[in-house]
Amino acid sequence: xxEYTVEIKRTDVDGKTRMQTFKVPKDKVSxxxxxxxxxxxxxxxxxxxRYSCGMEICGSCGMEIxxxxxxxxxxxxDNFKGDKILIEPLKHFKILRDLAVDIDPFFxxxxxxxxxxxxxxxxxxxxxxxxxxxxFDEYIDYSMCIKCGLCMAACPIExxxxxxxxxxPLTAAWRFIADNRDQGKKMRLEIVSGAEGASRxxxxxxxxxxxxxxxxxxxxxxxxxxxxxxxxxxxxxxxK
Amino acid sequence: MDTxxxxxxxxxxxxxxxxxxxxxxxxxxxxxxxxVSKLYPLRSHSVAAEGGTSAVLNAKxxxxxxxxxxxxxxxxxxxxxxxxxxxxxxxxxxxxxxxxGCPWSRNEDGTIAxxxxxxxxxxxxVFAADKTGFHVMQTLYSRALMYPNIHFYNEYxxxxxxxxxxxxxxxxxxxxKTGDFVVFQGKSIVFAAGGAGRxxxxxxxxxxxxGDGDGIAYRAGIPLKDMEFMQFHPTxxxxxxxxxxxxxxxxxxxxxxxxxxxxxxxxxxxxxEKASRDVVSRAIMxxxxxxxxxxxxxxxxxxxxxxxTGISNLLDERLPMITEIAKKFNGIDAHxxxxxxxxxxxxxxGGIDSNVKTTTLYPNVFAVGENACVSIxxxxxxxxxxxxxxxxxxxxxxxxxxxWAKSHDFASVSISSxxxxxxxxxxxxxxxxGGENVAKIRDDLRINLDKNVGVFRTEDLLQQGLKNIKSYxxxxxxxxxxxxxxxxxxxxxxxxxxxxxxxxxEIINVGAxxxxxxxxxxxxxxxxDRDDKNFMKHTIASYSVNGPQISYKxxxxxxxxxxxxxY
Amino acid sequence: MDxxxxxxxxxxxxxxxFYRKGWNYFAFAMHRFSGLVIVFYLYLHLFxxxxxxxxxxxxxxxxxxxxxxxxxxxxxxxxxLALVIxxxxxxxxxxxxxxxxxxxxxxxxxxxxxxxxxxVILGVFLYYAYMFIGAS
Numbered sequence: 039x040x041e042y043t044v045e046i047k048r049t050d051v052d053g054k055t056r057m058q059t060f061k062v063p064k065d066k067v068s069x070x071x072x073x074x075x076x077x078x079x080x081x082x083x084x085x086x087x088r089y090s091c092g093m094e095i096c097g098s099c100g101m102e103i104x105x106x107x108x109x110x111x112x113x114x115x116d117n118f119k120g121d122k123i124l125i126e127p128l129k130h131f132k133i134l135r136d137l138a139v140d141i142d143p144f145f146x147x148x149x150x151x152x153x154x155x156x157x158x159x160x161x162x163x164x165x166x167x168x169x170x171x172x173x174f175d176e177y178i179d180y181s182m183c184i185k186c187g188l189c190m191a192a193c194p195i196e197x198x199x200x201x202x203x204x205x206x207p208l209t210a211a212w213r214f215i216a217d218n219r220d221q222g223k224k225m226r227l228e229i230v231s232g233a234e235g236a237s238r239x240x241x242x243x244x245x246x247x248x249x250x251x252x253x254x255x256x257x258x259x260x261x262x263x264x265x266x267x268x269x270x271x272x273x274x275x276x277x278k
Numbered sequence: 279m280d281t282x283x284x285x286x287x288x289x290x291x292x293x294x295x296x297x298x299x300x301x302x303x304x305x306x307x308x309x310x311x312x313x314v315s316k317l318y319p320l321r322s323h324s325v326a327a328e329g330g331t332s333a334v335l336n337a338k339x340x341x342x343x344x345x346x347x348x349x350x351x352x353x354x355x356x357x358x359x360x361x362x363x364x365x366x367x368x369x370x371x372x373x374x375x376x377x378x379g380c381p382w383s384r385n386e387d388g389t390i391a392x393x394x395x396x397x398x399x400x401x402x403x404v405f406a407a408d409k410t411g412f413h414v415m416q417t418l419y420s421r422a423l424m425y426p427n428i429h430f431y432n433e434y435x436x437x438x439x440x441x442x443x444x445x446x447x448x449x450x451x452x453x454x455k456t457g458d459f460v461v462f463q464g465k466s467i468v469f470a471a472g473g474a475g476r477x478x479x480x481x482x483x484x485x486x487x488x489g490d491g492d493g494i495a496y497r498a499g500i501p502l503k504d505m506e507f508m509q510f511h512p513t514x515x516x517x518x519x520x521x522x523x524x525x526x527x528x529x530x531x532x533x534x535x536x537x538x539x540x541x542x543x544x545x546x547x548x549x550x551e552k553a554s555r556d557v558v559s560r561a562i563m564x565x566x567x568x569x570x571x572x573x574x575x576x577x578x579x580x581x582x583x584x585x586x587t588g589i590s591n592l593l594d595e596r597l598p599m600i601t602e603i604a605k606k607f608n609g610i611d612a613h614x615x616x617x618x619x620x621x622x623x624x625x626x627x628g629g630i631d632s633n634v635k636t637t638t639l640y641p642n643v644f645a646v647g648e649n650a651c652v653s654i655x656x657x658x659x660x661x662x663x664x665x666x667x668x669x670x671x672x673x674x675x676x677x678x679x680x681x682w683a684k685s686h687d688f689a690s691v692s693i694s695s696x697x698x699x700x701x702x703x704x705x706x707x708x709x710x711x712g713g714e715n716v717a718k719i720r721d722d723l724r725i726n727l728d729k730n731v732g733v734f735r736t737e738d739l740l741q742q743g744l745k746n747i748k749s750y751x752x753x754x755x756x757x758x759x760x761x762x763x764x765x766x767x768x769x770x771x772x773x774x775x776x777x778x779x780x781x782x783x784e785i786i787n788v789g790a791x792x793x794x795x796x797x798x799x800x801x802x803x804x805x806x807d808r809d810d811k812n813f814m815k816h817t818i819a820s821y822s823v824n825g826p827q828i829s830y831k832x833x834x835x836x837x838x839x840x841x842x843x844x845y
Numbered sequence: 846m847d848x849x850x851x852x853x854x855x856x857x858x859x860x861x862x863f864y865r866k867g868w869n870y871f872a873f874a875m876h877r878f879s880g881l882v883i884v885f886y887l888y889l890h891l892f893x894x895x896x897x898x899x900x901x902x903x904x905x906x907x908x909x910x911x912x913x914x915x916x917x918x919x920x921x922x923x924x925x926l927a928l929v930i931x932x933x934x935x936x937x938x939x940x941x942x943x944x945x946x947x948x949x950x951x952x953x954x955x956x957x958x959x960x961x962x963x964x965v966i967l968g969v970f971l972y973y974a975y976m977f978i979g980a981s
Binding site: 131198200240244256 | 945
């Protein structure tokens with residue numbers, strides 16, 4: 039076969055859903071993103087999806103490809119055996135149109151964990167803050183998150199409790215706690231120890247499984263939990 | 279029609295835009311800042327910057343050396359006063375972002391590490407592995423979340439700058455999610471909407487780098503400068519065009535032709551692979567033209583190899599991303615196999631005519647980043663000199679824009695101008711029915727620029743290119759937008775982008791025809807030498823209904839006299 | 846329900862869709878399921894035992910009716926119950942260790958090893974149970 043059969047779950051602006059099938063010549067495309075661009079350019083101009091960098095660093099094009107959350111740009115069709123591709127919008131997000139989903143709640147959750155360095159400084163930055171390679175290694179893996187939301191689509195808790203902070207925001211919390219330049223550990227732990235925080239995680243580990251950038255959110259969440267327990271113990275024994 | 283009022287409007291959510299937003303928010307917490315972007319800020323192309331950002335941090339280095347490298351890199355088209363001021367602004371930005379949490383790569387003692395880069399005379403590129411842009415963007419975006427007076431307007435596509443009495447008063451946008459026509463009324467505006475790298479088919483840029491910022495400013499009467507200088511990055515991954523950072527060569531990667539021979543010694547005997555980008559790009563193209571390219575698995579495109587096997591021990595620590603990309607996209611293990619590369623359109627040196635204070639023709643319109651042409655980069659940008667420009671001048675732009683907003687009042691919106699624009703989009707563009715496909719015209723335009731206005735240019739090619747562009751403009755009048763719905767109408771956005779792209783393509787082409795010399799990234803086979811007597815001047819393109827009006831502006835020289843440029 | 850909202854919130858049924866996901870997801874979904882079965886059994890067990898309050902005759906009657914039917918269906922269910930308990934116990938031990946940070950990076954391998962061990966013990970248990978029944 040020299041064509042891919044691409045089945046796309048489409049939702050129009052009124053919320054009606056249908057499946058639509060396209061035939062795309064194999065020599066014109068090499069990734070799912072290129073396939074979608076080809077369809078939008080030449081087969082059906084009304085197809086809607088998000089995309090940007092095409093090199094798996096901007097986090098725009100997350101979608102469910104053959105039933106699993108995946109970035110469209112890095113889904114290389116050469117490595118994929120078979121001619122049939124099934125594309126659906128990301129789960130656990132509200133669909134706006136076709137494959138474009140409402141990603142705002144995700145960014146709101148991200149914002150909620152205070153994902154920035156909190157420290158008392160005078161705004162006078164004439165020298166760097168020292169950080170040894172060992173301290174650097176503590177957090178660098180968690181800073182690789184591209185905010186694509188794939189982990190949110192894979193997380194089973196996210197599917198039944200939309201208020202759960204979710205893997206990526208919790209990872210962001212840990213990324214800053216683990217950074218030696220940051221002083222906001224307690225503030226952030228208070229946030230993530232709430233009812234919708236780290237304790238909601240049941241360790242299905244799917245977030246780690248689907249992460250395109252090799253971030254390990256389930257590991258970060260476990261780290262958060264042990265820090266939370268440590269904080270509780272400190273409180274118990276009158277520490278500050 | 280909705281109207282949103284913000285004191286300072288920032289157009290573009292990339293590195294320059296975010297830096298300007300944070301600077302303005304810090305300047306005064308009472309000023310409201312609207313960050314208007316056609317994407318979510320983290321989806322901007324700045325996240326794809328890889329190698330590093332030059333800053334003078336070491337006592338052995340000096341500002342003069344950085345300035346000289348930049349000027350030599352610019353092929354003496356950069357304004358020397360601007361460059362001298364710019365290099366002094368950079369180090370503070372590195373320390374600032376460090377305090378804000380940017381994971382700059384470190385030395386053993388905990389200080390910020392620096393590495394070598396193309397055409398630098400001192401290893402001064404600060405880096406965060408090979409994801410510099412990504413990490414700086416994450417840091418800036420997070421920081422911007424801290425300020426309650428920064429309001430994010432994500433997925434608003436700007437269409438027109440409304441100007442009256444030489445003062446900007448509003449910008450019209452389409453809210454992509456809802457399809458509403460939204461007017462942002464502001465006291466000052468910062469253009470930080472990036473370059474136009476996607477004018478070319480084979481490009482390292484994100485799909486949305488279509489030069490809207492340049493296009494909007496141009497149509498509003500703000501002149502564009504030096505648009506014919508489009509940088510081609512030597513190492514775009516074949517076939518996707520994904521950027522393989524210059525750091526790969528700076529760390530010791532070598533270029534090989536089909537005989538597995540290192541060819542750069544012919545073209546740049548001293549710097550070899552570490553020569554500036556225009557030099558290396560031309561070298562690769564000459565090799566391919568001489569029949570020493572490789573043609574194989576990736577369709578028609580001939581390529582050469584970038585061999586990283588000699589530095590395989592460095593790959594995982596210093597170049598993790600390109601190693602991953604080669605593996606994911608091409609199935610190549612960079613530790614043991616060479617990577618296929620070809621020069622790809624990368625950076626728009628030109629842009630809105632601006633200066634080191636980021637001001638433009640209109641006093642309350644500022645421009646910064648790839649969107650602006652200061653001109654620091656002149657005819658060829660030095661690798662590692664873009665992200666630092668976004669940081670240093672973004673900071674300046676945010677401050678001056680906030681300063682203006684503090685001391686001025688809102689001007690009333692020119693309603694008729696806004697209504698015209700609304701009519702143009704919904705009545706004219708959306709209802710055109712000539713049967714031409716937007717994507718087809720765009721693809722043709724890109725292929726045309728690749729072929730006729732590429733690394734090598736000649737009079738014949740350029741004339742042919744211009745003729746083609748005229749025909750595309752004519753076809754553009756006959757497009758049909760199949761998607762008629764208002765919500766999330768991406769095709770309408772494509773059509774609007776294409777309009778700007780056609781304008782810019784024409785400017786680039788006309789400027790290239792008129793510049794009868796070779797300088798930096800602009801190489802004319804029929805005029806292979808630099809002509810300082812006639813062309814050491816900036817090209818200025820101003821809008822007119824009949825196409826761009828070209829004039830010239832002198833280059834500012836302080837203490838470096840132009841000499842022969844060799845690497 | 847509106848499709849876009851259904852996409853947002855899969856509900857508990859979403860948990861059951863492990864067929865298209867990975868090992869971890871299977872472990873997660875089965876853990877929930879086995880937990881529910883065990884809770885159900887606990888109440889069933891209490892219900893049966895509560896008949897003791899009404900004297901030995903009633904209890905014996907009940908036990909006779911459920912245990913010595915036309916075919917010994919409860920014995921089969923007992924075996925399944927043992928399977929579920931052993932699964933839940935092994936996975937629970939793994940999760941408890943993971944909580945303390947042990948074996949987090951290799952949790953998939955740990956899942957397989959723990960389950961394998963549990964199944965071996967289950968086999969041994971069933972063998973002795975069979976011997977016990979056979980002896981009576």
